[in-house]
Structure formats: structure tokens, C-alpha cells
Amino acid sequence: MSDRQPGFSTLAIHAGAAPDAATGARATPIYQTTAFAFDDVDQAAALFGLQAFGNIYTRITNPTTAVLEERVAALEGGTAALAVASGHAAQLGVFHTLLRPGDEFIASNKLYGGSINQFNHSFKSFGWNVVWVDMADEEALKRAVSDKTRAIFTESLANPGGVVTDIEMVAKVARAAGVPLIVDNTLATPYLCRPIEYGADIVVHSLTKFMGGHGNSMGGIIVDGGTFDWIASGRYPMLSEPRPEYQGMVLAETFGNFAFAIACRVLGLRDLGAAISPFNAFLIATGIETLPLRMQKHCDNALAVAQWLEAHDKVEWVRYAGLKSDACHGLAQKYLPKGAGAVFTFGVKGGYEAGVKLVSSTGLLSHVANIGDAKSLIIHPASTTHRQLTDAQKTAAGAGPEVVRLSIGIEDVADIIADLEQALAEI
Amino acid sequence: MNHDRYEDAYIRGILDEVKTIAVVGASANTVRPSYFVVKYLISKGYDVVPVNPGQAGKKIAGVMTAASLADIDRPVDMVDIFRNSDAAKGVVEEALRLNPLPKVIWMQLSVRNDEAARLAEAKGVKVVMNRCPKIEYARLCGEIGWAGVASNVISARKPKLQQGFQRFGINRQQKP
CATH class of the missing domain: 3.40.640.10 (Type I PLP-dependent aspartate aminotransferase-like (Major domain))
Known part of the structure; x- marks a missing residue:
């Protein structure tokens, strides 16, 4: 060249x-x-x-x-x-x-x-x-x-x-x-x-x-x-x-x-x-080799899921910098203009128990400690990845008892939302 | 000539064209860059002449050292300068007194003297400044990638194997 x-x-x-x-x-x-x-x-x-x-x-x-x-x-x-x-x-x-x-x-x-x-x-x-x-x-x-x-x-x-x-x-x-x-x-x-x-x-x-x-x-x-x-x-x-x-x-x-x-x-x-x-x-x-294609799809799916969760009555809050309501939205527009990534958290009403119930009820989303897979993943950090931290550290790291973490994959977004909908109905 | 940025084709053309390279300021200390640039260029098949008055008559990397450019007994295609930017001008003036003239004046990484460059270019001599010929060769041939260093070269053409398996040549597989 x-x-x-x-x-x-x-x-x-x-x-x-x-x-x-x-x-x-x-x-x-x-x-x-x-x-x-x-x-x-x-x-x-x-x-x-x-x-x-x-x-x-x-x-x-x-x-x-x-x-x-x-x-x-x-x-x-x-x-x-x-x-x-x-x-x-x-x-x-x-x-x-x-x-x-x-x-x-x-x-x-x-x-x-x-x-x-x-x-x-x-x-x-x-x-x-x-x-x-x-x-x-x-x-x-x-x-x-x-x-x-x-x-x-x-x-x-x-x-x-x-x-x-x-x-x-x-x-x-x-x-x-x-x-x-x-x-x-x-x-x-x-x-x-x-x-x-x-x-x-x-x-x-x-x-x-x-x-x-x-x-x-x-x-x-x-x-x-x-x-x-x-x-x-x-x-x-x-x-x-x-x-x-x-x-x-x-x-x-x-x-x-x-x-x-x-x-x-x-x-x-x-x-x-x-x-x-x-x-x-x-x-x-x-x-x-496919990072640009995958990452854009990850971000587009994540935004759609975050917007859907924000309107759900069993969801207390959604923390995703791609949402206009998010405190980091301004910084995201500067540093992440193509999308705010595909990993985000939301607070489920009902605290620790509801979080555990939700991750036990999904059928398409996998309950694993990883992120960034082509597959959509879900975890309850307080009971898994962050359980070794003190309560204060958990909260400081954004991993309080009601927090659920999602890593949104590149499946059809309607299927990801349908799975979250049926799992939230189990709570 | 813009000396802030060189096109790959310009550097590749120089490294492909020159055969005899005088390295002014070559060191006998085997951990100095001014030693292993000499050694690397020899391994790529160049006829390298170290120039260092303190080492004159002794060998550096297995080849005889000259006391000055004027003492070299054969035409020099390229003068590679391992001196600071101020001292580079004197070396360039010395190089421009050679007969025949060198084709290329090359100043090492961090060495730049625009006044000296203008003197050389006025006589039709090509100039490269603030670059290392070892890095440029390894970058253009692909070897530098083995150390995880970005070559800033992408190519669908095969690197050219030299003797052995761990040596690439400057020119890739040619278009048929």
C-alpha cells in the first residue's frame, strides 16, 4: 500500500x-x-x-x-x-x-x-x-x-x-x-x-x-x-x-x-x-478482525436493552452511560461517541434476594463471571465477582446488593429483551 | 524536502540503493546502539565502515575502523551519523568533500541539523534525519513485528526470507 x-x-x-x-x-x-x-x-x-x-x-x-x-x-x-x-x-x-x-x-x-x-x-x-x-x-x-x-x-x-x-x-x-x-x-x-x-x-x-x-x-x-x-x-x-x-x-x-x-x-x-x-x-x-462490526452491534443492542429496562416497573434504576438520563452521558458523548459499550448495571427492586432470583431465572442470558462474549451474560456481583469486598467497597465499586450486571451480546435484541422480561416476571 | 515525516517509499528506496555505509561515531562497546546498528547492517549484507578516530585500525563488529571519512579507501554510498545535532554539521561538510559524493546523508534518532541538510541537498545528496536505519530496515522488512513493535506497514505481499529463517530482506515479494 x-x-x-x-x-x-x-x-x-x-x-x-x-x-x-x-x-x-x-x-x-x-x-x-x-x-x-x-x-x-x-x-x-x-x-x-x-x-x-x-x-x-x-x-x-x-x-x-x-x-x-x-x-x-x-x-x-x-x-x-x-x-x-x-x-x-x-x-x-x-x-x-x-x-x-x-x-x-x-x-x-x-x-x-x-x-x-x-x-x-x-x-x-x-x-x-x-x-x-x-x-x-x-x-x-x-x-x-x-x-x-x-x-x-x-x-x-x-x-x-x-x-x-x-x-x-x-x-x-x-x-x-x-x-x-x-x-x-x-x-x-x-x-x-x-x-x-x-x-x-x-x-x-x-x-x-x-x-x-x-x-x-x-x-x-x-x-x-x-x-x-x-x-x-x-x-x-x-x-x-x-x-x-x-x-x-x-x-x-x-x-x-x-x-x-x-x-x-x-x-x-x-x-x-x-x-x-x-x-x-x-x-x-x-x-x-471483526471487532468494529461486533462492537457496534454490542453497543446498539445494549442501548435498546437499557432503554427497555429503564421503563420496567421492577427496575429501580439503570446505570448506562448511553442513556440520556445517566450522569456520565456527557463524558460518554465525548469519549465514546459510537456507543457506551455493552456492560452495564441496573438495580432490581427487592435487593439481594431479587438479584439472586433474577440471575437464576434467565434462559438465554448465561449466568457467568465473564463479560464481552458474543453471547449475552448476566451476573449478580454482590454474590459472585465482588463478594470478597467489604460492603462499603461493594457500594463504592457500583456492586451493591440490588445490582445486576449485564454484558449484552450480539444476538437478536428482541430475544434478549424477551428473556429478561420472563426472568423479571419470576421475581 | 519535508524532514518531519518520510514516505516509506523514500526510506525503502535509500536502503535498497546503498551498498557501502560509513557509520560515523560507531562504538566498540557492544551494548551501545552505535555498535549494534553496525552489526545489524553487516548482517543485512551492507559493506559497513565504522568511523571512529579512537578505534582506528581496530575492528568493530569484525570490520576495520577508519579514522575519518577521508581515510576510507572506497566510495561511500551513505554516511550514517551518530553524533549530536550540532556536531552533525561538521560531519556533513566532511562528507560533502568526498569524491565521489555519497548518495545519502543519514542522521540517527534524535540527531537533526536542518542547515547541514540544506548543504547536502544543494549538492543533490538525499537526507534522512532523526531516524535509525536499523529500526527502519526492521520496520519495512517486517522483523520489528517479532518484538511486538508496530511497523505501520500493512501488506498482502510476503516478506522476503534471507539466508536462514529469522532474517527478512528489505523488498517484499514483487508483483509478477
């Missing part, structure tokens, strides 16, 4: 995936192998020394996984990406590269329950201290910054509360603090929102959700925005100090605007080991 910039749908299909050099296979081959034969000793030495590009071992790189990485980097407008075993592994990889024991990071108090657990428990055992704030409160966010702060973390569209983050505002605070902004873009996907365009420095995903789109593969990814100056900052020694295992190489100097992704790979993934299976990478990369 010429130098015109390809559109999003073209990148979703083509980015990273030329015909296979060895065979001409047009689909991305699944390189289901652990190791790669070296051409010669000199090439092997160059690969181990990070002097040449190439594959050694699937824990570090794999050509199938590389297609997924380049594709997501292109879709997010980043310089590079690193795919890993899950969204949790992506977060572990990011913070392992940024933090030392005793450091702090600021995180939104409206995150996916699994992230709240990871930050509150496992990360604290590493000496990485989370400071929770309400990201909508700019003054509280500024007050949370200390000389130990090394990053700010938020979700573009929060799970399950449906809260939209004012990314530009948070990015401004991060810049003033001299720390990178990390945005979890799992629920929005780059089809709806590209956080790097609004000032994010690093984007993470659980690819398990809408990116893969079919509920068949675990995966996560770290996208390097290429925007943060690691050397000028001096607060991130993994990037700015000589690495003893690479003969004193300084990664930020050597790899420039994709150094963060390389550091997460050659230090974090190498040592922490949470590699994605090439087969999963293949399934997710294939799923991404």
Missing part, C-alpha cells in the same frame, strides 16, 4: 499479518512451538543480547503472538505491545516495570473487582502500595499525589459501574505529577475509545473480553504509547539504569519510544513467566 493511513477496520484485519514468509499461508499460522532454531551461534548471541530481532523461546516472543501484539498496538495508536496470559498478568507486568517496594500508585476506586483484589492484596505483599481515589474528583486526585507516586491507573469505562473517566483531566494531573497514566481499555476497546489520543501513556486490556469477543481464550496486553520520557524522569530505574543481565544496556536509551514494551517483555515476562499460548493469540487476533 501507499503511505495513506489505513482506517480502523483495515488495521483490525491487516495490522501485523502479512502472508507467512516461509509458506505463503494467508491466515496467520499457529506457531505452536516452544523454541526456535538459531541460524548460527552469532545470530543466537545477537538475539540473547537484544541486538537483533528474532525468536528464541515462546515465553519471550512467538510469531503468532507477535501478530496480535502489532495489531493491538496499531489499533490503539501505540508504538508497541506485549501480549500476556491474562489481563491480570498485563497489570502485573506494567507495575513490575514501574514500581519498587515502598512505591505508590493511585487507582480509581471504581475498578473491576478482580483488579481491586489484585491491588489490595497481592500487590501490597510486593510492597506496591495502592492509593484509592474517586477519579471524578480532580482535587482529591491531586491531593493523592505524593513523592512516592509512580503511576495513575484507571479504566476508561469502568466495570461494572459504567462510569466514564475524564481521561484528559486525569492525564493532565499525571503530567503535572511527572508519572505515566495507565488506562485499562477493556470495556471500551479501541473501536470506541483510544486513550493514548487523550493523554494516556500506557493502555492495558483483558483481551479475554470484547477484543477476542467469543469467550474462548484468556489473554491480556500492554500497549506502550511511546509518550513518556523515562530517562528525563529518572524515577524508573528498570528503564533508565544499566541492566546487569544485558551487559549494562540502558533499555530506554536503546529502544527509545518503545522501550516500555520491551522492558515489560525482556525483564517482566522473562522473569514472571505469564506468557500467552500461541493458540489463544491466534483466536484473539482472529476475533479482532
Whole structure:
């Protein structure tokens, strides 16, 4: 192609995936192998020394996984990406590269329950201290910054509360603090929102959700925005100090605007080991080819279901940023103009018991802990995903006793509504 | 010539055309970018001449180092500059005294000197600034994607395998 910039749908299909050099296979081959034969000793030495590009071992790189990485980097407008075993592994990889024991990071108090657990428990055992704030409160966010702060973390569209983050505002605070902004873009996907365009420095995903789109593969990814100056900052020694295992190489100097992704790979993934299976990478990369079509249908269906629920007499409230009545509607119009995603919550009249009854009564909607499947999914967070949190944390995370979470799929919307109608009649 | 953004065809044309490359500021330290750019370009089949007065007469990445551009015993197609932006002008002036003239002056990532570029372009010499030939080669041939780095190239044409399985060439499969 010429130098015109390809559109999003073209990148979703083509980015990273030329015909296979060895065979001409047009689909991305699944390189289901652990190791790669070296051409010669000199090439092997160059690969181990990070002097040449190439594959050694699937824990570090794999050509199938590389297609997924380049594709997501292109879709997010980043310089590079690193795919890993899950969204949790992506977060572990990011913070392992940024933090030392005793450091702090600021995180939104409206995150996916699994992230709240990871930050509150496992990360604290590493000496990485989370400071929770309400990201909508700019003054509280500024007050949370200390000389130990090394990053700010938020979700573009929060799970399950449906809260939209004012990314530009948070990015401004991060810049003033001299720390990178990390945005979890799992629920929005780059089809709806590209956080790097609004000032994010690093984007993470659980690819398990809408990116893969079919509920068949675990995966996560770290996208390097290429925007943060690691050397000028001096607060991130993994990037700015000589690495003893690479003969004193300084990664930020050597790899420039994709150094963060390389550091997460050659230090974090190498040592922490949470590699994605090439087969999963293949399934997710294939799923991404239809991301623009699927995501639009997810959003259109979700809006129709949310509007229907809002008018239902057994429904107390609906929290979906796509609704005009929603507190986040203004932010959604700015950050998510094509649709407010497909995961949202509503409050069922009758509290905890009614919530449990509802999820036990659906026939088409599946009662599972996942989101972002082609199938419509339903869950009662207070009794499942968020049950390990305290009552106060549940409410802060938008997972109170009456809350039901939906992940609307791409079935015929009339069938989704009919199933919810009969299940609500059971209460 | 717009030096803020280069078309892929311009960069590919240069990397396809040049054969002999002098790398000014090449380092003998094996973890410096100015060492492994030399090593990478050699592996791609270029005739590379490291230029570094402190290393003159010694080998870098297995090839003999020259003390200066004027000391190189054969015509140079491209001069790749690993010096800061201010020092680049002097190197360009030295390169423009060569006979025959080099076809290309290339300044590395973060190196840019527009005045020097105008001097070269006035003599018909092509200029690239603030780019790395290793990154550009790896980007255009597809190798850089193995590290998860966005190549910003999409193509329905096969990458060209060089010797071995982990080396691609700059030109993809040609149209029949």
C-alpha cells in the first residue's frame, strides 16, 4: 500500500499479518512451538543480547503472538505491545516495570473487582502500595499525589459501574505529577475509545473480553504509547539504569519510544513467566478482525436493552452511560461517541434476594463471571465477582446488593429483551 | 524536502540503493546502539565502515575502523551519523568533500541539523534525519513485528526470507 493511513477496520484485519514468509499461508499460522532454531551461534548471541530481532523461546516472543501484539498496538495508536496470559498478568507486568517496594500508585476506586483484589492484596505483599481515589474528583486526585507516586491507573469505562473517566483531566494531573497514566481499555476497546489520543501513556486490556469477543481464550496486553520520557524522569530505574543481565544496556536509551514494551517483555515476562499460548493469540487476533462490526452491534443492542429496562416497573434504576438520563452521558458523548459499550448495571427492586432470583431465572442470558462474549451474560456481583469486598467497597465499586450486571451480546435484541422480561416476571 | 515525516517509499528506496555505509561515531562497546546498528547492517549484507578516530585500525563488529571519512579507501554510498545535532554539521561538510559524493546523508534518532541538510541537498545528496536505519530496515522488512513493535506497514505481499529463517530482506515479494 501507499503511505495513506489505513482506517480502523483495515488495521483490525491487516495490522501485523502479512502472508507467512516461509509458506505463503494467508491466515496467520499457529506457531505452536516452544523454541526456535538459531541460524548460527552469532545470530543466537545477537538475539540473547537484544541486538537483533528474532525468536528464541515462546515465553519471550512467538510469531503468532507477535501478530496480535502489532495489531493491538496499531489499533490503539501505540508504538508497541506485549501480549500476556491474562489481563491480570498485563497489570502485573506494567507495575513490575514501574514500581519498587515502598512505591505508590493511585487507582480509581471504581475498578473491576478482580483488579481491586489484585491491588489490595497481592500487590501490597510486593510492597506496591495502592492509593484509592474517586477519579471524578480532580482535587482529591491531586491531593493523592505524593513523592512516592509512580503511576495513575484507571479504566476508561469502568466495570461494572459504567462510569466514564475524564481521561484528559486525569492525564493532565499525571503530567503535572511527572508519572505515566495507565488506562485499562477493556470495556471500551479501541473501536470506541483510544486513550493514548487523550493523554494516556500506557493502555492495558483483558483481551479475554470484547477484543477476542467469543469467550474462548484468556489473554491480556500492554500497549506502550511511546509518550513518556523515562530517562528525563529518572524515577524508573528498570528503564533508565544499566541492566546487569544485558551487559549494562540502558533499555530506554536503546529502544527509545518503545522501550516500555520491551522492558515489560525482556525483564517482566522473562522473569514472571505469564506468557500467552500461541493458540489463544491466534483466536484473539482472529476475533479482532471483526471487532468494529461486533462492537457496534454490542453497543446498539445494549442501548435498546437499557432503554427497555429503564421503563420496567421492577427496575429501580439503570446505570448506562448511553442513556440520556445517566450522569456520565456527557463524558460518554465525548469519549465514546459510537456507543457506551455493552456492560452495564441496573438495580432490581427487592435487593439481594431479587438479584439472586433474577440471575437464576434467565434462559438465554448465561449466568457467568465473564463479560464481552458474543453471547449475552448476566451476573449478580454482590454474590459472585465482588463478594470478597467489604460492603462499603461493594457500594463504592457500583456492586451493591440490588445490582445486576449485564454484558449484552450480539444476538437478536428482541430475544434478549424477551428473556429478561420472563426472568423479571419470576421475581 | 519535508524532514518531519518520510514516505516509506523514500526510506525503502535509500536502503535498497546503498551498498557501502560509513557509520560515523560507531562504538566498540557492544551494548551501545552505535555498535549494534553496525552489526545489524553487516548482517543485512551492507559493506559497513565504522568511523571512529579512537578505534582506528581496530575492528568493530569484525570490520576495520577508519579514522575519518577521508581515510576510507572506497566510495561511500551513505554516511550514517551518530553524533549530536550540532556536531552533525561538521560531519556533513566532511562528507560533502568526498569524491565521489555519497548518495545519502543519514542522521540517527534524535540527531537533526536542518542547515547541514540544506548543504547536502544543494549538492543533490538525499537526507534522512532523526531516524535509525536499523529500526527502519526492521520496520519495512517486517522483523520489528517479532518484538511486538508496530511497523505501520500493512501488506498482502510476503516478506522476503534471507539466508536462514529469522532474517527478512528489505523488498517484499514483487508483483509478477
